[in-house]
Amino acid sequence: MAAALLVIVGLLSYQSSGQLVDSQRWVSHTQVVLLRLENVISLVKDAETAQRGYLLTGEGVFLASLRTAQRKTPPELRTLDSLTADNPTQQRRLDTLRALVGRHYARLDSNAAGSRRQAPAVASLMQAKAQLDQLRGLASRLQAAEQALLTRREAQAVRFGRVLPLFILGLTALSLLIVGCTNWRLHHSRRAARQARRRIVDQQVTLQAFLDASPDGINVFEWEPAGGQAGGDFRLRLLNPAAEKTVGITAHDAGRWMSELFPSVLASGRLASYQHVMTTGEPLELEFFFEPHQRWLRVTAARAHRFLFVAFADVTARKQQEQRVLYYQQRKYEAVFNQTTQLVALLDGEGRFLDANQTALDFAGLAAQDTGRALRRYAGLPPIWTLPGVVPRLRQAIRQATRGHTVRYDTLLRQTNGQEVHLDMSVKPVQGENGETLFLLAEGNNITERKRAESDLQASYKQLAATTADLHALSQTLELRVQQRTQLLEESRARFAQLLEAIPNMAWTSRPDGVITYYNRQWAEYTGVSAEALLQGGWQDYIHPDDLAPTEAAWWQAIQTGEPLAELRNRWKEAATGDYRWHLVRAVPLHDHDGAIVLWVGSNTDIHAQQLQQQHLERVNQDLDNFIYTASHDLKTPISNIEGLLTMLRKELQQAPAPASASLVLDMMQQSVNRFRRTIGHMTDIVKLEKYYELPIVSIDLAALIEEVSDDLRPQLAATNGQLEIDIAGKPTVNFAQKNLRSVVFNLLSNALKYRHLGRVPLVRVRCYEAGAYAVLQVQDNGLGLHLTPARQRKLFGLFQRLHDHVEGSGVGLYMVKKIMENAGGRIEVESQLDVGTTFSLYFPQ
């Protein structure tokens, strides 16, 4: 009974205290309205005072005060409006008050706008006074109404406070303790209510300012547990400008349901969270994506009495950044985890696979969903696990790892494709902060290739060892053979040295690089120095200083090219006489089977006598040439003079009578002079021939040249009806000195016509063809022909030699042809048959 009573008392107490709190709230509300009204009135008064001050003094300061008051008034009126939204009567009064204030301010403005000197009409001032009185009246009515409300509400609260204890006192006669408690509680509540009344007035004022200033959006909802939704709903009561911006609601939405304003609170469960805040009083903080604005919001919700304060902050930028970082880290982790070539798996202490990277899954023939299964249940899975010992070994490793050890071992697996694979396995515990084992990290490295390489290496090493042994045996065999060969070589060399010692010439041998290795006995005899001393000192000391450089150059050239040394002439000092004697040095290289030079063998032959003779001949030749030149030149002047004197004499004789024979003698003298002159001409030609020795060699078009020569011979051809047959298709061009070739061809062709057979028309055949290194030009005639003996042949080409006397000839032509050919390294051959014809063959080196 007492308990039931206590419950009733409790319920009554609870209800009444709720009503009391409610009343208290209304009391404070009324207090705020009164305060705001007072504010409006005082602003109007301020304006009035400022206007008066301005009219009296004209100081701008007053005008500024007027404007300030005017500016501050509308917000106050708006606040009043919202505060009294629940009271229609007061609303109407407020409308009137707003109109009056507006009109009064207009009046004040027009008064102030007039000239300060020009006092405003008394009527205008009176009107202002009347307006102000009206304002005051209205304001006091508003105040009175609010005061009445306040009184009523206070009375209501006091009544509750007074009646309830009596009632409860009556009911709780049985339990004084309970009454006492209730009484104390009520008493306490009343005192709290009075304190709250004062506090709330302050708080209300600061709250609004705070809300307006807050950068976060703030909504204040009223909790209605019996609202439209299960578990209750909230009505929007207050919001600040930031909230308007953030979630897109306005002051007009005040009074609407939360579930209606923000439908997403239902699906997302936020409504339930807010309900939880209201029932438990625990503040809530959460972040969510606000679909309508596509923004991330951080929400802080807290309960105050029946109200839910919800503050929003836009955290979209941070969220996006976080998501990017998260994504990047996730990718990094995945990349490392899945793409490493190492097999990695995480296991728990029971051997269950928690996770495994792709490499490991592929290798083990497992699918991602297989992770989480216990190790023993893999039996019967892909063949990798079926090799004996694999699973037990892994299980043992796991056991050891759980005890904190790191285990490492090699294992042989058979992959799904049947290949055997060597794995370097390791299992190690991953420990938490307190040293407890969280899970196990199993890693596997495929070392099959390395193992194979190792075994290959071993095999190679064995092979190498075997080869080395073979080589050793082989080298011994070779060494033996080399010894035998060396002996043979020594014998051969000894025979060779004997041979070189036996010959009368100075002989020597040299290495391929030109270093002399041997001088024979004749060297020692000639130079007076032993072969050993020669080998040490070198041959250079015994050669004529003028011949040293050319000899070294020729020797060097021979070594470089490998060409034999054939025509090297130089002087060597003979010890016995102290004279330098001319020698011909020859050297030939000896080659091995591969064609490489192994040795040079050389000899110096004494040609001193020949050399001197040759030099003497050259000198004589030169003298002869000079003599011919001088003779031909010096004889010209006297013969010219004789000719001139003859002419003079002829004229003299014409003027005086002379014996008839004089003219005949003069003619014969003239003929002799002519002959003499011609001879001198030929001698000059021969001198020139020597001088044309070094004409440039060019490629000559033979057809053009023959054409030119036959042009010059046209008179002779015409006189003899001579014919030319030309066949030079085999070798149309010849390399020779132009002038000399012309001279040669001219001589042969003119000879062919000159020495023609009188019984037949001359036919001259000209042929040209290649024969080895030569171009052969043949001139064949059908002329007189000769019976050629060697002596006649010599005479044929001799200087001033003539074999026929029936035709004019100088005996120079063929001599010149032969000389030209021989000077150029070619030759001339002749075949002839008496009464048949002659064939000259010219060999031109090409």
Next chain:
Amino acid sequence: MELLPAIMLIDDDSTTNFINEHLLQDLQVCQEILVALNGQRALDLLQTRRQAGRPAPALVLVDINMPVMNGFEFLEAYMQLPALPRQPTVFVLLSSSQLSEDLTQMQHLPVTDILDKPLTHEKVLELLRRYFTQYLPPANQLG
């Protein structure tokens, strides 16, 4: 007919000079024939004449090979003489050698022409035809 004022013959062979002098007299182309036995004597003669105010020869026939001063040296020296308002002189070399390398020496010398020895009527007339048209002898003397 107008005659050349003077022709000079320079040759070390006096027989040649005799024949050539005779030849020129025969042709009757000049008033005076000067003869010198070498280049040096020719130079002396030219200078003496110059001092005496005698006219310089219009044509000089000079041999190449001469003792004391040869033909080339003579021409070199002649070029060194002080410049006078002399009338143009034609220098003709008389050569017996025909060797071209001899002739390369005279590239820079005032040589007008080169003739092979011996000098003949035809050669002299050809010279006159080429350089002294107005002094050509009458046609009847050309035989």
